[in-house]
Amino acid sequence: xxxxxxxxxxxxxxxxxxxxxxxxxKLGLLIxxxxxxxxxxxxxxxxxxxxxxxxxxxRIAQVLDEPLSFFYAETEELAELNRIFYHLDLVNKQQLxxxxxxxxxxxxx
Numbered sequence: 024x025x026x027x028x029x030x031x032x033x034x035x036x037x038x039x040x041x042x043x044x045x046x047x048x049k050l051g052l053l054i055x056x057x058x059x060x061x062x063x064x065x066x067x068x069x070x071x072x073x074x075x076x077x078x079x080x081x082r083i084a085q086v087l088d089e090p091l092s093f094f095y096a097e098t099e100e101l102a103e104l105n106r107i108f109y110h111l112d113l114v115n116k117q118q119l120x121x122x123x124x125x126x127x128x129x130x131x132x
Contacts, residue, residue, distance in 0.1 A: 029071055032080070032094045035102065037069040039087050054082040 026034070040050055047069070051061025067073040068083075075083060084091040090109035096102035108116060 028095050029074060031096070031102075032075065033069050033071045035094045036065075036075075036083065039089055039093075040065070040069075043087060045087075050083070050086065053086045054079065 040047070045053075046062070047065035048058075048062035051065045052058060056064055064073065068075050080094065081091050084094060090105050093102050093105045093109070096105050108119060111119065
């Protein structure tokens with residue numbers, strides 16, 4: 024079953040937050056939320072009750088050290104590729120792009 028963008032954001036947020044062993048409250052505080060609403064707000068983002076506005080989503084991505092595109096990628100493969108690319112150094116990013124371009128040109132032949 025294909026998830027919509029909201030569902031993908033919710034599930035990936037929860038997965039990354041938990042894998043980083045960060046509580047909902049701590050994540051909320053790290054993105055600048057008031058201590059009295061931090062845990063509840065992150066919980067509501069993860070459950071899809073509230074939708075993170077673009078600036079908040081970007082702060083979440085920065086704090087969790089993930090590309091914003093990861094949270095919204097249409098497939099798991101694309102999400103993984105986004106993460107891999109984001110964490111590479113510049114030289115390896117250039118090499119990966121060159122390889123991808125080469126694959127694209129081969130596929131067109």
